Amino acid sequence: MFKRILLLPIFVLLAWMTKPAPVSGQALLPYTLQLDAEELEQQGLNLAQDAVQLTRFQQYDLALSRAKLATQLAPNSFETWFILGTLYIQNQQLDEGIEALSKAQSLKPEEAGVLFSLGNAYFQKEEYRKAVSSLEAGLKIEPEVPEALFDLGNAYYMLNQYPMAIAAYEKAAAQEPSDTWPVWPAINNIGLVMYEQGDVAGAIDKWQDSIAIDPEAAEPKLAVAVALYTQGEQDRGLALGETALRSDERYGDLDFLKENLWGERLIADTQKFLANPRIQATLAPGDNIPVQVDVTP
Structure with missing residues (x-):
């Protein structure tokens, strides 16, 4: 089984896609324009949800095109950028993935899943110190995610920091x-x-x-x-x-x-x-x- 590092399963994002689109706070705009903006954002979130569903059937090209459009329609939603970045990583377009995930992080800095996925991308680019930094930041928010602990062990291992690697692996194995x-x-x-x-x-x-x-x-x-x-x-x-x-x-x-x-x-x-x-x-x-x-x- 290939276990170099684990991608956060993208289908877990489905739960986040059920959230209602945020309401614009620009009260001075005409009501019709505000409604259009909300509708566009909701369409973007719907497209992002479609992209997630398509990954279940391994239709990654279609998923990627929908995710790209979703970020255009809902550019202020961290979910759309998160999904786009994760799809880029799955497609081995690591630089594009990091750029999209960084945008997601800027929109929601305390989202552990984004940090875990960034750690994934940095690991695959063999930027192990950045991988450790992202994974540890995510684990401070959600400390009991076994896959992230496993990934952290891998990153420490590649840095030859053996005691830290073993400690992370042991924590991963101890989770439910x-x-x-x-x-x-x-x-x-x-x-x-x-x-x-x-x-x-x-x-x-x-x-x-x-x-x-x-x-x-x-x-x-x-x-x-x-x-x-x-x-x-x-x-x-x-x-x-x-x-x-x-x-x-x-x-x-x-x-x-x-x-x-x-x-x-x-x-x-x-x-x-x-x-x-x-x-x-x-x-x-x-x-x-x-x-x-x-x-x-």
Whole structure:
């Protein structure tokens, strides 16, 4: 599962779009013009809501065009800029996304969701200090958002601030999730940090904990496999690695592992592991027979 950083699900904005359009305070304007302005703003909010709905069906181009028009019709609504910025980020137009989200923040500085999305964009631009600043600002407003805590851990990890990363991951794992996300990835990433620090045994323990939470997760299985293989338990490591890669072959790609924040030490050991003929055969096309392996220490 790709877990570099989490986007705030855009469909949660639907709740905000039910708000009535703000009333103009310019009492000296003719009533008809004031009504037109209100109607235009409401049309903009409706278009923004349409954009949110379209993302549910992955019609991102249509959603983006509606979101752009929404900001023109309702330029003083933070929701329209928030939605536009989030869509830009999802479309990997990071600079445009940051510009739109910054506009949303200027309209509503205390909206945590905007700050979390800004942290997302800065992280993807590899501006990790700005990501930390935005995420921490959002967490001061809403301190118990597990996805944001997870994202903060990722940003600290990329800054090599390992104690801060572990603290954020632990807070993320301690929150009440709707499912196993982001609990197992947070615990898994603590293992990544520990491995880079040279604590292989501690890393294996964390990865085992992740497997216990989500037995289908391929990433912690492969990480344990690499660690065992590197420590000399080659047969056990290879068998577990075959299981992991047969369930999700993307983890046989070093670039994909780097996107999932595998550090230099673990990547170097994984490169040796993937070069093993048994693993090469597992990654060969057509070889997809599952293998059951005991992953307990």
